[in-house]
Amino acid sequence: MTDSFMVINNREVRFEPGQTILEVAGANNIEIPTLCHLKGTTPTGACRICVVEVEGPDKLVPSCAEPARVGMVVQTESAEVIKARRSILRLMLSSGNHNCDIKDYDTKDWTQDQLRLLSGETPQELCPAWGDCKLQDLAFKYQVKAVGQPLSECKYPMETGNPLIVRDFSRCILCGRCVQACREVQVNNAIDFGYRGADAKIIAGTDVSLKDSDCVFCGECIQVCPVGALFEKKAKNGARPWETQKIRTTCPYCGVGCQQILHVKDGTIMKVTGAEDGKPNLGRLCVKGRFGYDFIYSKERLKTPLIREGETFRSASWDEALNLVAHRFSKIIDTHGPDALAGVSCARSINEDSYQMQKLFRAVFKTNNIDHCART
Numbered sequence: 001m002t003d004s005f006m007v008i009n010n011r012e013v014r015f016e017p018g019q020t021i022l023e024v025a026g027a028n029n030i031e032i033p034t035l036c037h038l039k040g041t042t043p044t045g046a047c048r049i050c051v052v053e054v055e056g057p058d059k060l061v062p063s064c065a066e067p068a069r070v071g072m073v074v075q076t077e078s079a080e081v082i083k084a085r086r087s088i089l090r091l092m093l094s095s096g097n098h099n100c101d102i103k104d105y106d107t108k109d110w111t112q113d114q115l116r117l118l119s120g121e122t123p124q125e126l127c128p129a130w131g132d133c134k135l136q137d138l139a140f141k142y143q144v145k146a147v148g149q150p151l152s153e154c155k156y157p158m159e160t161g162n163p164l165i166v167r168d169f170s171r172c173i174l175c176g177r178c179v180q181a182c183r184e185v186q187v188n189n190a191i192d193f194g195y196r197g198a199d200a201k202i203i204a205g206t207d208v209s210l211k212d213s214d215c216v217f218c219g220e221c222i223q224v225c226p227v228g229a230l231f232e233k234k235a236k237n238g239a240r241p242w243e244t245q246k247i248r249t250t251c252p253y254c255g256v257g258c259q260q261i262l263h264v265k266d267g268t269i270m271k272v273t274g275a276e277d278g279k280p281n282l283g284r285l286c287v288k289g290r291f292g293y294d295f296i297y298s299k300e301r302l303k304t305p306l307i308r309e310g311e312t313f314r315s316a317s318w319d320e321a322l323n324l325v326a327h328r329f330s331k332i333i334d335t336h337g338p339d340a341l342a343g344v345s346c347a348r349s350i351n352e353d354s355y356q357m358q359k360l361f362r363a364v365f366k367t368n369n370i371d372h373c374a375r376t
């Protein structure tokens with residue numbers, strides 16, 4: 001196969017047939033901003049923030065959807081490109097409730113401006129994505145403000161009727177990443193674009209609430225939303241990104257071993273996200289892995305073994321509890337034989353624990369009465 005070359009920002013670069021301009025640029029450390037693009041899914045070309053200038057009649061094309069061609073000459077930050085990106089950003093900021101102060105800031109000192117905002121009287125009213133928003137970042141990068149009052153009021157109220165996910169339609173930029181994630185990453189097909197023009201909205205099912213739709217609350221849509229239109233109810237404004245320690249760990253719920261990131265502030269988990277570079281999940285999580293961390297802080301959580309005495313239980317040390325269990329098991333085996341024992345391991349255990357449990361039953365107790373609750 002002959003090598004394929006194109007020119008980006010006056011530099012000749014090689015590409016593989018089938019790659020988009022965005023992919024070729026990325027492979028050559030040339031940054032092009034994106035909003036709707038979701039790696040690994042079909043490009044939609046919805047937001048057009050990734051436009052680049054191509055020599056020839058087409059001029060501005062969305063780089064995330066345009067295939068690279070031999071001899072193509074591309075500029076990624078020309079005056080035309082910047083003008084187009086600024087007008088897209090202005091339109092997005094002006095057509096929604098973007099109260100993060102990027103809307104009408106009056107300074108070029110980002111840090112000072114954000115500190116001033118945080119010290120205000122109502123920081124809790126701030127957008128939950130403040131400090132972690134691609135639209136905010138790009139608006140600052142390209143020095144874009146909104147035009148006064150929103151062009152139209154959002155007619156859809158915030159959806160807060162389930163315990164896990166809040167949908168704030170007033171901040172949605174209709175990039176469609178959530179739809180791509182739901183459809184192509186998690187293959188749940190719970191949400192889609194609905195209505196047209198100024199009424200356009202991301203709908204669940206036939207425009208019902210998430211809890212009445214096919215949504216399984218995996219939360220993948222939250223993870224990919226570039227702005228504050230989707231967020232974890234439990235995490236709302238609990239911590240800004242720079243306040244949390246990011247701790248990588250393995251999900252404790254089942255043997256799949258999904259890699260996750262705990263966002264921890266002052267020793268408390270504020271939210272959980274999937275580790276994008278970690279196998280086997282590559283960023284995906286299920287409802288348990290993403291939202292099921294509250295048990296750690298439950299007052300009802302058992303922290304010591306309990307031994308039954310009549311109708312009540314008393315706390316015991318691990319040594320005492322294990323000695324008691326070993327003694328009782330030995331007695332049953334001596335009296336009735338090993339097949340009088342049976343074990344069911346837990347689907348929440350990791351594979352290694354389940355393996356050790358069957359070893360204990362087969363090799364130590366000498367019975368094959370061992371099963372796993374996932375089979376039920």
Ligand code: SF4
Binds near residue numbers: 097101132135171
């Ligand atoms: S979505 Fe982004 S731009 Fe809009 S208010 Fe929130 S942080 Fe600001």
Ligand code: SF4
Binds near residue numbers: 189
């Ligand atoms: S939580 Fe999961 S299933 Fe529900 S809409 Fe989001 S991506 Fe789809």
Ligand code: SF4
Binds near residue numbers: 175
């Ligand atoms: S909810 Fe978020 S990800 Fe979905 S279309 Fe709106 S802005 Fe994009």
Ligand code: FES
Binds near residue numbers: 033037
């Ligand atoms: S990122 Fe390319 S069109 Fe949105």
